[in-house]
Amino acid sequence: MLTTSARLLRLLSLLQTGRFFTGATLATELEVHERTVRRDVERIRELGYAVHASSGVAGGYQLGRGPELPPLLFDDQEALAVALGLRSTAAGSTLGLEEAALRALAKLEQLLPKRLRKRIHAFQTSIVPLHHAGMRVDVELLSALAGACRSEEVIAFSYVDKQGSATTRRVEPSGLVHAGTRWYLVAWDVEREDYRTFRVDRIHGRPKSVARFVRRPLPEGGLAAYVARSVAVDTYTVKARVLLHAPYAQIAKQVSPLTGLLEPVDDKTCRLEAGGGSAHSLVLFIALLGVEFEILDPPLLKEAARELSQRLARAAGPAD
Secondary structure, three states: OOOHHHHHHHHHHHHOOOOOEOHHHHHHHHOOOHHHHHHHHHHHHHOOOEEEEEOOOOOEEEEEOOOOOOOOOOOHHHHHHHHHHHHHHHOOOEEOOHHHHHHHHHHHHHHOOHHHHHHHHHHHHHOOOOOOOOOOEEHHHHHHHHHHHHHOEEEEEEEEOOOOOEEEEEEEEEEEEEEOOEEEEEEEEOOOOEEEEEEHHHEEEEEEEEEEOOOOOOOOOOHHHHHHHHHHHHOOOEEEEEEEOOOHHHHHOOOOOOOOEEEEOOOOOEEEEEEEOOHHHHHHHHHOOOOOEEEEEOHHHHHHHHHHHHHHHHHHOOOO
């Protein structure tokens, strides 16, 4: 039979799965009487855990949210995931979380058993981070934007576009999308009466709440698809739509959501929408995917493909 301390830890581990447990189930798992389960639940509550209980035939226990964050229990895989996530955050692009991530990591690694510390060290020594010099996002700004999305608050903020022009925008925020090293806010622009994508690192200062709004239907395909289209297609002067003669799963490994919109057609083909600074660069990007393709539109892209193919043929010279 488990000691009292070990039993409480086991009970916590069970409850932290989020499931609902009957008293009989917990008693069986802990190999004790249901009266002992009730006493152990009271001890856990004294430690700050909000354990909800219901009586009757279908009664039981479930862990809820309390006013403060109590200690958490992790299994081996969860501890590894948290530690590696904290290491990534400490060196990441979200300004304001690095110090907190380092403090949490120090607390966690101090308690990890030797076998887990060795596994984390093996991961750490095998991974080389490629740091970038891009702008970093303030975590307080992210938190304020997320709060406005959740509370359905119209907000106003100063926004600097890619040309460096500053404007004041008034929007109904729908959600935040994380794409690689950048964060995007998707919001209904009140003045332009349409959805817009805003890079969070270009929002200056703190957004101000000016009113409340009723949530609108989201753009077709959801927020992530809208950001992908805005970044990979709509921002460019030349846009292409092509049919690729290869399975979707194969091309998805080569085309990220920020470089093109990809959708399956059937088991052997998929359709790609992408944008580029010129027709020639766009043709090269598509050709370098290494599969047969058909240009659906625009005609300008077909002309660029013909010109490029002739130039490459001249460069290659006659066949031996």
